[in-house]
Amino acid sequence: MASPKSAPPGDVVRLALHQFPYDLRAFLRNPQSRFFTLALPVLFLVIFASVFGGHNTVKVAGGTIDTSVYYVPGIIALGIIGASFVNLVISVTAQREAGVLKRRRATPVPAASVIAGRALTAVVVAVVITAVLLVIGWAAYHAHIPARTAPALAVTVIVGALSFCCLGYALTSVIRNEDAAQPVTQAVMLPLYFISGVFIASSVLPRWLVDVGNVFPVHHLVEALLTAYNPHTTGAGFAWTDLLIIAAWGLGGLLIALRRFSWLPRGG
Amino acid sequence: MDTVIRVSALRMRYGPFEAVRGIDLEVRRGEVFAFLGPNGAGKTTTVEILEGYRRRTAGEVDVLGEDPARAGPAWRARIGVVLQESQPERDLTVAECMRLYAGYYPAPRPVGETLELVGLAEQADAAATRLSGGQRRRLDVALSLIGDPELLFLDEPTTGFDPSARRAAWDMIAGLRALGVTVFLTTHFMDEAEHLADRVTVISDGLIVAEGTPGTIGGRERAAAEIRFTLPPATGLADLPPAVRAALADGEGEGRRLLLRADRPLTVLGPLIGWAEARGHELPDLEVRRPSLEDVYLALTANETAATEVP
Numbered sequence: 001m002a003s004p005k006s007a008p009p010g011d012v013v014r015l016a017l018h019q020f021p022y023d024l025r026a027f028l029r030n031p032q033s034r035f036f037t038l039a040l041p042v043l044f045l046v047i048f049a050s051v052f053g054g055h056n057t058v059k060v061a062g063g064t065i066d067t068s069v070y071y072v073p074g075i076i077a078l079g080i081i082g083a084s085f086v087n088l089v090i091s092v093t094a095q096r097e098a099g100v101l102k103r104r105r106a107t108p109v110p111a112a113s114v115i116a117g118r119a120l121t122a123v124v125v126a127v128v129i130t131a132v133l134l135v136i137g138w139a140a141y142h143a144h145i146p147a148r149t150a151p152a153l154a155v156t157v158i159v160g161a162l163s164f165c166c167l168g169y170a171l172t173s174v175i176r177n178e179d180a181a182q183p184v185t186q187a188v189m190l191p192l193y194f195i196s197g198v199f200i201a202s203s204v205l206p207r208w209l210v211d212v213g214n215v216f217p218v219h220h221l222v223e224a225l226l227t228a229y230n231p232h233t234t235g236a237g238f239a240w241t242d243l244l245i246i247a248a249w250g251l252g253g254l255l256i257a258l259r260r261f262s263w264l265p266r267g268g
Numbered sequence: 269m270d271t272v273i274r275v276s277a278l279r280m281r282y283g284p285f286e287a288v289r290g291i292d293l294e295v296r297r298g299e300v301f302a303f304l305g306p307n308g309a310g311k312t313t314t315v316e317i318l319e320g321y322r323r324r325t326a327g328e329v330d331v332l333g334e335d336p337a338r339a340g341p342a343w344r345a346r347i348g349v350v351l352q353e354s355q356p357e358r359d360l361t362v363a364e365c366m367r368l369y370a371g372y373y374p375a376p377r378p379v380g381e382t383l384e385l386v387g388l389a390e391q392a393d394a395a396a397t398r399l400s401g402g403q404r405r406r407l408d409v410a411l412s413l414i415g416d417p418e419l420l421f422l423d424e425p426t427t428g429f430d431p432s433a434r435r436a437a438w439d440m441i442a443g444l445r446a447l448g449v450t451v452f453l454t455t456h457f458m459d460e461a462e463h464l465a466d467r468v469t470v471i472s473d474g475l476i477v478a479e480g481t482p483g484t485i486g487g488r489e490r491a492a493a494e495i496r497f498t499l500p501p502a503t504g505l506a507d508l509p510p511a512v513r514a515a516l517a518d519g520e521g522e523g524r525r526l527l528l529r530a531d532r533p534l535t536v537l538g539p540l541i542g543w544a545e546a547r548g549h550e551l552p553d554l555e556v557r558r559p560s561l562e563d564v565y566l567a568l569t570a571n572e573t574a575a576t577e578v579p
């Protein structure tokens with residue numbers, strides 16, 4: 001329910017920045033959030049790089065890279081989606097069903113501040129996970145940290161995190177209750193991880209599966225991260241087409257969220 | 269007198285079902301106003317319209333000089349809302365919840381002072397989700413007061429409380445009056461309304477069925493008094509004075525415990541007591557009472573059709 005008399009933009013930003021540290025603190029204190037969002041991507045990188053790494057290589061644009069190195073951007077994509085989509089859907093749905101969003105709605109805080117403050121937490125967590133995975137890749141698998149393409153990598157992480165936040169708010173608006181949030185997000189994301197080059201390199205997947213994956217934003221996030229991360233990439237490493245497709249998905253999510261987002265419990 | 273809430277001809281329709289069927293309300297500054305009604309009577313729907321959560325189908329609503337459906341943050345800063353069902357913010361302490369909400373308001377009350385007001389100062393550093401049911405409700409009230417509101421909505425604030433927690437909550441709500449806060453209290457506990465409210469309005473089946481003070485609502489002050497006593501040993505109905513026999517309630521003349529009804533109780537009590545004293549009877553269980561607010565309420569809402577609860 002948007003109030004026709006809305007707050008001045010300065011207040012929206014100030015209150016989003018007020019909201020942000022509380023959401024971040026709540027995130028860090030929650031054991032489930034810490035395990036699924038922070039620890040699991042690290043665990044996945046170690047497992048996939050150990051099982052499929054070693055002397056194997058993967059074909060990428062401009063040459064080949066070690067399989068263990070290939071997994072770094074793929075698992076970064078998983079980490080970004082975990083922080084900005086999975087965790088956001090679960091926590092926002094829980095807040096809605098607990099009446100927390102409804103109670104906040106009775107205060108003068110603008111809706112945009114509550115939404116943006118939570119999204120900022122997701123973006124910051126995504127950036128931290130990316131940094132941690134980059135360092136692990138560098139320390140354990142001798143993957144370089146791409147200094148030349150760092151701006152492209154940073155932009156990709158932020159565009160990806162923001163777009164998946166929007167998709168998360170869109171999905172939240174159609175999930176009826178807290179219990180459904182976890183299985184629904186996993187049911188959406190797990191198959192996409194498999195066909196988008198996160199767990200299995202796209203170069204070894206059948207063509208038609210790659211084509212299916214190509215439709216969805218997960219694949220394009222993996223591709224954009226790989227472009228910025230791939231040592232064979234020439235130039236600044238911006239995968240503009242992929243970024244544009246991710247942003248278009250985000251915008252679509254935002255439009256759904258604006259129409260459907262609910263502050264009141266659904267109680268379904 | 270200064271009016272804080274004015275509602276006229278309010279209607280709310282959900283599809284074919286009309287939950288609120290044209291009601292008028294007026295709440296004055298500084299009073300505790302109790303809004304009573306059974307589940308499904310349109311109580312929560314009405315409150316949610318006043319709070320700005322729902323858009324009405326028809327009618328005029330004015331809360332603190334604005335239409336809640338169109339009011340903005342400046343209006344929200346002047347109201348406080350305690351929802352019927354809401355859980356604390358997860359993974360934050362009591363003091364953190366308070367500081368989060370304090371930041372939402374332009375001129376908040378001090379956090380420590382507000383926690384003291386609701387009796388939660390000792391729990392400031394406890395995780396909000398670890399609080400007991402009664403303490404959580406106190407936190408809800410503290411959060412609703414942090415913005416220093418002029419008008420506070422309390423939706424069934426003591427549902428699920430044990431009697432001592434309810435008493436403590438009542439003391440707290442009574443204390444709000446000292447702050448000059450106008451309280452719109454929704455409840456289905458008659459004793460709660462009787463204890464706290466200056467004025468009471470009863471809604472049933474989407475319509476207002478009675479308004480008044482707790483003492484006068486539903487013609488309570490004019491209703492017949494009930495007089496009960498047990499016939500002393502070795503006496504019969506025929507021994508009673510005629511004025512007493514005339515007041516016997518229908519069908520109550522069978523056992524030895526008698527029920528009399530009297531619009532003017534002294535006209536019955538006088539002869540009864542004179543008769544008992546003259547014969548040396550004690551009448552140890554003599555009882556005189558007005559119908560309770562609960563009796564009045566049940567009579568008023570007895571015609572309630574089985575309305576369905578609307579989300």
